[in-house]
Amino acid sequence: DTAVSQTPKYLVTQMGNDKSIKCEQNLGHDTMYWYKQDSKKFLKIMFSYNNKELIINETVPNRFSPKSPDKAHLNLHINSLELGDSAVYFCASSPNRLAGVADTQYFGPGTRLTVL
């Protein structure tokens, strides 16, 4: 069974479009994250949710809106896509932010977004 899954794996779209990436974890974790990995492999946190509540929002443009319908899902919606949004987006989860700040994070396989 896949612990953290993301769909789609690849996403190719035109500038200006709106798209969503879905993430689901079946580990029973309370905390979920979105990371962006650019073309130089640099990884940066975008958002963190704990039990459906936004915890971290790291200076991400308003065009990016995370949505957590329940604690097993954290979807990423992106409006008005720009060329600079091209990257690999990783979803991750960890057991419980409040229980310990050094939780291991479990990553999904990534979604490669290409904006033309």
Add this chain to the structure above:
Amino acid sequence: AQSVTQLDSQVPVFEEAPVELRCNYSSSVSVYLFWYVQYPNQGLQLLLKYLSGSTLVKGINGFEAEFNKSQTSFHLRKPSVHISDTAEYFCAVSDNNAGNMLTFGGGTRLMVKP
């Protein structure tokens, strides 16, 4: 604010040779340190982490790392690498104030040659 520097962007090495991937961090508070591995076209997987206690940490696949507080380093080592160790390796730091938020280094690509 915290930051992580991985001094080598690429490390080529022959199979069965030892390897060290270097990581230095800066933080004004006590930190937790991690090494993650990313195989081609896959997500990240935890290799090992330092929380407290013994400064020598052993992880999966024969890797180990040593926390050196005075040098603010957390270098990753393996005594004998395999072709299958070819991957991108990321050092990361978290602290009590960061709410489990990881700050990653730029990554080191380990290339194991036959």
